[in-house]
Amino acid sequence: MRIVYHRSFLKSAGQLPKLQQKKLAELLEILRNNPYHPLLHTKRLGAELTGLFSFRITRDWRVIFQFLESETIQLLRVAHRKDIYR
Numbered sequence: 001m002r003i004v005y006h007r008s009f010l011k012s013a014g015q016l017p018k019l020q021q022k023k024l025a026e027l028l029e030i031l032r033n034n035p036y037h038p039l040l041h042t043k044r045l046g047a048e049l050t051g052l053f054s055f056r057i058t059r060d061w062r063v064i065f066q067f068l069e070s071e072t073i074q075l076l077r078v079a080h081r082k083d084i085y086r
Contacts, residue, residue: 001032002072009075
């Protein structure tokens with residue numbers, strides 16, 4: 001699986017606390033191998049976010065992504081769960 005990064009993802013990932021940045025790096029390897037791995041808690045989003053997915057970094061931090069092709073994932077944004085779905 002190929003992962004590409006949207007500019008807004010790179011900006012928001014750089015603003016994460018260091019502990020969450022480290023955890024994100026570990027989870028990206030899991031995502032690359034299996035986007036539906038149980039450790040990711042991957043969810044299909046609905047309503048105005050239809051077509052997008054999210055996975056957990058920690059209980060409070062999420063990443064939104066989409067499939068561009070069957071073998072390409074684009075990471076769109078990372079934020080606290082209270083802000084990410086707005």
